[in-house]
Amino acid sequence: MTDAVRTHGLFKRYGRQIAVAGVDLVVPAGSFAGLVGPNGAGKTTTLSMITALLRPDGGSAEVDGFHVWRDPVEVKARIGVLPEGLRLFERLSGRELLLYNGRLRGIPKADVEQRAEELLTVMDLSDAADKLVVDYSTGMRKKIGLAAALLHNPSVLFLDEPFEGVDPVSANTLTEVLRRYTASGSTVIFSSHVMDLVERLCDWVSVMSAGHIVAQGPLERVRDGRTLNQAFLELVGRAPNGGEEAGLTWLGAKRAEDQQ
Numbered sequence: 001m002t003d004a005v006r007t008h009g010l011f012k013r014y015g016r017q018i019a020v021a022g023v024d025l026v027v028p029a030g031s032f033a034g035l036v037g038p039n040g041a042g043k044t045t046t047l048s049m050i051t052a053l054l055r056p057d058g059g060s061a062e063v064d065g066f067h068v069w070r071d072p073v074e075v076k077a078r079i080g081v082l083p084e085g086l087r088l089f090e091r092l093s094g095r096e097l098l099l100y101n102g103r104l105r106g107i108p109k110a111d112v113e114q115r116a117e118e119l120l121t122v123m124d125l126s127d128a129a130d131k132l133v134v135d136y137s138t139g140m141r142k143k144i145g146l147a148a149a150l151l152h153n154p155s156v157l158f159l160d161e162p163f164e165g166v167d168p169v170s171a172n173t174l175t176e177v178l179r180r181y182t183a184s185g186s187t188v189i190f191s192s193h194v195m196d197l198v199e200r201l202c203d204w205v206s207v208m209s210a211g212h213i214v215a216q217g218p219l220e221r222v223r224d225g226r227t228l229n230q231a232f233l234e235l236v237g238r239a240p241n242g243g244e245e246a247g248l249t250w251l252g253a254k255r256a257e258d259q260q
């Protein structure tokens, strides 16, 4: 089976800063894949290049076997994207936003209307469907963004921090929707800092650090008998540090003295 995503030596530099230093990312089709790494590791930059939002300086990326920069139309038809810092049409209502997105994707009107209603219900946004997006909360924005990304039934879904700002009940709903989606053979790739969540949801993990992939494969293989959090800390080379070695001896010192 063709991998859902495969990159070869993907590279991006911002001035002197190398953000992505030759990444070979692989995600098998049908995976629920997590892309993890410390702040600044290059996750967003990598996802932006794979989803044709950012042109790489070197290397290549394929989605479902299609070259992202040679066949951008084929690729864009196959993917759904919930990017970081999602920009939405603020003066549309949630329902209008979905209908507009569906029409842009060329889905027949009756189908868009039916899918939009179903997604609004599943995302628990029916009561807010006629509210303007500008008045949505952070979590509601994530949910309407995810609904818009799912509307055309993409084969590969890219999500940058999809659970950030989402309450536990809604997170559960999103999880169920995504599980159902991957069970049908579609692929989800999401970036997250929440290791418990990645461990619970994902069957495939790619770990990035300083622009490189430092581990990649089935979750069990990457964990290798450890929790994902332990594996992560060992892989990215940051041992837990109480703060003393980094200074900060003044922090809380006065209150500690008072207690003695």
Ligand SMILES: Nc1ncnc2c1ncn2[C@@H]1O[C@H](COP(=O)(O)OP(=O)(O)OP(=O)(O)O)[C@@H](O)[C@H]1O
Pocket: 014, 017, 018, 019, 037, 038, 039, 040, 041, 042, 043, 044, 045, 046
């Ligand atoms: N537009 C930009 N201009 C300059 N430097 C950038 C730009 N975007 C990203 N970078 C740099 O590239 C590196 C990788 O950033 P990126 O946003 O891809 O990391 P990330 O893994 O997504 O981080 P986080 O977990 O904090 O979201 C960082 O050093 C960042 O400062």
